[in-house]
Amino acid sequence: MTIHLSQSESQAQKPCNHDYQANCGNCRLNSICLPLALESDDVQQLDDIIQRSKPLQKNQHLYREGDEFQSVFAVRSGTLKAYKTTDDGREQVTGFYFPGEILGMDGISNNTHASSAKALETAAICEIPFTSLEKLSALMPNLQRHFFQLMSHEITEDQQLITLxxxxxxxxxxxxxxxxxxxxxxxxxxxxxxxxxxxxxxxxxxxxxxxxxxxxxxxxxxxxxxxxxxxxxxxxxxxxxxxxxxxxxxx
Amino acid sequence: MTIHLSQSESQAQKPCNHDYQANCGNCRLNSICLPLALESDDVQQLDDIIQRSKPLQKNQHLYREGDEFQSVFAVRSGTLKAYKTTDDGREQVTGFYFPGEILGMDGISNNTHASSAKALETAAICEIPFTSLEKLSALMPNLQRHFFQLMSHEITEDQQLITLxxxxxxxxxxxxxxxxxxxxxxxxxxxxxxxxxxxxxxxxxxxxxxxxxxxxxxxxxxxxxxxxxxxxxxxxxxxxxxxxxxxxxxx
DNA sequence: CGCAGCGTTGATTAGTTTCAAAAGGAGTGG
DNA sequence: CCACTCCTTTTGAAACTAATCAACGCTGCG
CATH class of the missing domain: 1.10.10.10 (Winged helix-like DNA-binding domain superfamily/Winged helix DNA-binding domain)
Structure with a gap:
């Protein structure tokens, strides 16, 4: 994980490792992540609700199936897998999440996470509390639209996997x-x-x-x-x- | 389709067939459909943006893959299937939609329907123009929340199908x-x-x-x-x- | 050094597809 | 109302893909 990782993931990791207090405005990923749809004033407001905590270590869970849903998450660096455990104990991986991608949206429907998310390698995460995001969405049409689009995108991705x-x-x-x-x-x-x-x-x-x-x-x-x-x-x-x-x- | 249908679907069809101008307030399905989350004042406002046209005949399309996305749809009676056509011409059915269920949300992401929807039998449909729904959502937190939940539900359903x-x-x-x-x-x-x-x-x-x-x-x-x-x-x-x-x- | 975990390869088996054929229903026109 | 056709559904036999079972190699770590 050490030598190899530095080959392909160094660009993604370095800026994040020594900059825990990164914000959306200066994030390398802001052109592909949530801020994508926003003006810079609005990005600042989004930034204010986002929480950044210390990175997840490999194999650490971001959330587990059944946990109360409170936030969606953006990957800043590293990779996560989302998975469900079937009744007979087997695992169904429902997605891999790379930097700039959003996960956790399957928890909105029941206020409970429908799947678990685990870091496949050290990963930095932006946490976006959902009630704050809802309030902000009501005020910022572009954000509301973009979030609808993100969820819709998740649906079309799942449908492609279904077809596959x-x-x-x-x-x-x-x-x-x-x-x-x-x-x-x-x-x-x-x-x-x-x-x-x-x-x-x-x-x-x-x-x-x-x-x-x-x-x-x-x-x-x-x-x-x-x-x-x-x-x-x-x-x-x-x-x-x-x-x-x-x-x-x-x- | 005549005799058999009357056995299991008559309850669903009769009220709709002679009542094209049904509204959400008196719809038999309002406890399981979009109005579910709303106060009666708000239901009236939702009702105002909903368009009801003449029923779809069997095998008629509600929309086709690639069509411009403008609305999501609620099934009032009948059943639809949503499907994608693979590059080698085969069909992947991505869902069946029964009365009270919402379809078309996969089109939000690209402003283009990602799948086609076809009536499996005569079907009455409520059309909900998306831009109106967005505006209304920004004003009615419960509606915004409910629509997020509906999309999230679609995601979890798809994930169950993936596992299956x-x-x-x-x-x-x-x-x-x-x-x-x-x-x-x-x-x-x-x-x-x-x-x-x-x-x-x-x-x-x-x-x-x-x-x-x-x-x-x-x-x-x-x-x-x-x-x-x-x-x-x-x-x-x-x-x-x-x-x-x-x-x-x-x- | 030896062990544990992950990945590769081989032989066999099982479940589903494919190919083929026929039966059952629905709709059409005489 | 019946004959005809078309389409859907069912059933059987053969072929095939991926799963299972088993063994071994590689790598990293205590």
Whole structure:
């Protein structure tokens, strides 16, 4: 986690580690995060309600299924996974969250978190108390709109995952995930072709509805086809076009 | 569609068919629909922005993937399915919508509908123009809150479907769908044990990530186990407890 | 150094899809 | 009202994908 991490995540981590009292105005991610929709005056008001606490360590929970819902969260650095535990004790990963992305919105419906969220590596988080966000939304149409859009986006993402699980083969699912991570990296101005997977093979399997063994075999197959180079968690996409073809998604 | 329909859907349809200008105040569904969260003064204001047009005929579209997003919709009577068409032309059903339920929220994120919605039988719809809803939400905290909750609920529903597709067998998936329909019927004060499926086997398969043949086989198996009686689209749940056990979901 | 956790690979098995065919229902027109 | 067609549903047999079971390699840590 030390040497490798510094290769692909250093840009995201450094500014945050020595700047706990960062604010939305100077945050490197403000062009892709909540402030995206706001004028600078309004950003200041948003900033006032946001709470920043010390970073989460690897494997620490941000919240657990069943916890009372009070806030949504923005990832400042690091990666989290959201997951539900099924009645027979198995785990369903419902999403991975990278810097600039918002999680916790599934808790609004019942005032109770519907899933758990756990840090896959050290992660800095911005906490946004929901009642404050509601009040601010009522005053700032752009913020209200943007938050509706964020939730709607979560719905369309989930629907894409539904389609993936329902219609696509193991190869297609893994390829699609690699492409999704690549795209999200690009959004953060990181390399779309070289990155370190923050999650384990088990997590990938639990997200894509596959077993670890199958995930591993798919990676081997992809290497044999020279679509990508896999060195444990380090990924290099060699043939983006070929990978898109394997994913069979048209994007 | 004529004789059978009158058995299970007559209560839902009659009041609507001869009352196009129904309003939220007198709607039979107001205790489970959008007005749920509102005082009667506020219901009147909501009512003023809602548009009711003539019912959709079977197979008519309410909106199509790619259409400009302008409104969300409440089902007054009948049933709709929402679906996406994959790049290779196959269909992924993302949800079925019964009276009192809201659809179209996946269009907010891009100002474009991310899925299509089609009537599975004659359906009366309330259209809620989104910009009006936004304005009203900013004035009525309860409405804003409720709409956030509705979207959040859609997210948790999608996550349940994700888990179902990822972790559960064909038997479990079909059982879970039957129980879901049963529960939603109960919410509308209809029989939880006897109902008519508004969707085809193909639709069920496309929703649950199974082929028609598999769906049909599961129904046969369920009949053999005397969990339910199937007569084409007419379903009678004979053993709710056994069905819950087969669904393996703890609910 | 030895152990624990994670990842890879191989052989076998099981569940679902695919292919094929036929039965059942609904609608149409004579 | 019946014959015809089209579409949906059901059932059977074969093929295939991914899961399961099992073993081993690699890495990091006490």
């Amino acid at each position: 699980l329902s219609k696509n083969s193991a190869d297609e699912r893994v390829a699609a995930l690699m492409l999704s991570i690549s795209t999200r990296n690009a959004r953060r101005k990181l390399s779309p072709t070289q990155f370190r997977l923050p999650m384990s093979r088990v997590d990938i399997g639990n997200y894509l509805g596959l077993t670890v063994e199958t995930v591993s075999r798919v990676f081997s197959r992809m290497q044999k086809l020279e679509l990508l180079r896999v060195d444990n968690k380090e990924i290099e996409i060699l043939d983006p076009q070929g990978l898109r073809k394997m994913a069979n998604l048209g994007n | 597709l990822s972790k559960n067998s064909a038997d479990e998936r079909v059982a879970a769908l039957m129980l879901s329909i049963s529960t939603r019927n109960a919410r509308r004060k209809l029989s939880p044990t006897q109902f008519r499926l508004p969707m085809s086997r193909v639709d069920i398969g496309n929703y649950l990530g199974l082929t028609v043949e598999t769906v049909s086989r599961v129904f046969s198996r369920m009949q053999k186990l005397e969990l339910l009686r199937v007569d084409n689209k007419e379903i009678e749940i004979l053993d709710p407890q056994g069905l819950r056990k087969m669904a393996n979901l703890g609910n």
